[in-house]
Amino acid sequence: MGQAANFLEEAGFSTVVLTPTHEFNRTVGIPRSLAIEYPYGRLLGQVGDSQGQRDVLLAALTMLTEADAPGMTRHLPLTWPELPKDTHWHPPEMSPIIKAHLDEIKKARRK
Amino acid sequence: MEHNSKEVDGFRFLPPGLAAWILTFIPDGKFEGPIPWTPLDKPLSSARVALVTSAGISLKSDPPFDMEREKLNPDYGDPTFRVLPKATTATDVNVNHLHINTSYILEDLDVMLPLARMAELEAEGIVGSLAPSTYSFYGFQWGGTEFLNKAITPMAQQMKAEGVDAVLLTPA
Numbered sequence: 524m525g526q527a528a529n530f531l532e533e534a535g536f537s538t539v540v541l542t543p544t545h546e547f548n549r550t551v552g553i554p555r556s557l558a559i560e561y562p563y564g565r566l567l568g569q570v571g572d573s574q575g576q577r578d579v580l581l582a583a584l585t586m587l588t589e590a591d592a593p594g595m596t597r598h599l600p601l602t603w604p605e606l607p608k609d610t611h612w613h614p615p616e617m618s619p620i621i622k623a624h625l626d627e628i629k630k631a632r633r634k
Numbered sequence: 635m636e637h638n639s640k641e642v643d644g645f646r647f648l649p650p651g652l653a654a655w656i657l658t659f660i661p662d663g664k665f666e667g668p669i670p671w672t673p674l675d676k677p678l679s680s681a682r683v684a685l686v687t688s689a690g691i692s693l694k695s696d697p698p699f700d701m702e703r704e705k706l707n708p709d710y711g712d713p714t715f716r717v718l719p720k721a722t723t724a725t726d727v728n729v730n731h732l733h734i735n736t737s738y739i740l741e742d743l744d745v746m747l748p749l750a751r752m753a754e755l756e757a758e759g760i761v762g763s764l765a766p767s768t769y770s771f772y773g774f775q776w777g778g779t780e781f782l783n784k785a786i787t788p789m790a791q792q793m794k795a796e797g798v799d800a801v802l803l804t805p806a
């Protein structure tokens with residue numbers, strides 16, 4: 524998504540990325556990022572939580588006017604109400620990239 | 635980085651092995667290269683905003699994203715994109731993505747693509763307008779320029795034609 528944001532920014536649009544993994548910004552610089560500690564696939568909030576979704580959306584849009592230099596990352600002080608093991612964000616089947624690199628992933632964990 | 639009361643842990647929801655493996659691809663230090671920058675030259679209340687998500691959302695009337703391609707080549711997802719009208723709701727879409735549980739988006743589109751919330755902000759005058767077109771692509775593109783050429787370039791052209799000022803991107 525960083526590549527897409529940078530391309531659009533170069534094309535003349537102001538962009539903001541709502542990111543669940545701001546650590547990737549160390550690999551690709553991103554003009555404006557709002558980091559959020561919510562599960563993958565539900566970055567705006569819980570199903571049916573209109574007020575919570577609105578709050579996150581407004582925080583992201585505010586960065587468009589408040590960020591004053593490229594590469595700014597703001598961290599949202601929000602906590603998802605479930606433990607990670609209870610969020611069920613995973614796909615029903617292991618994703619192809621994980622299947623393909625499972626041995627490397629197991630080794631990484633042991634280090 | 636701007637400091638406040640919380641430092642987000644981007645790996646909190648990942649299994650430890652997967653987090654450790656991903657970290658092997660991420661350098662320790664801050665990104666030092668050039669970062670493009672287009673300041674928003676008007677208040678949000680006058681700006682036209684487009685939404686872009688990599689959640690693999692497509693209208694039921696359009697072809698779904700191709701999942702088989704990534705199963706054959708795990709580094710490389712479908713590089714195309716889909717356009718969704720601003721009035722799209724969860725009942726209008728398919729969601730195809732091999733990295734997330736898509737059922738939540740099918741229950742409530744706004745958990746990833748906040749069209750209903752944006753419509754409210756537009757009606758209240760907080761945002762100038764939501765662009766007529768919203769964009770979805772399939773997020774798993776490791777390197778290469780095919781994705782930029784096939785998806786992002788035409789998206790940018792359509793945004794220009796629709797007078798878009800700013801873009802919110804929500805990655806899956």
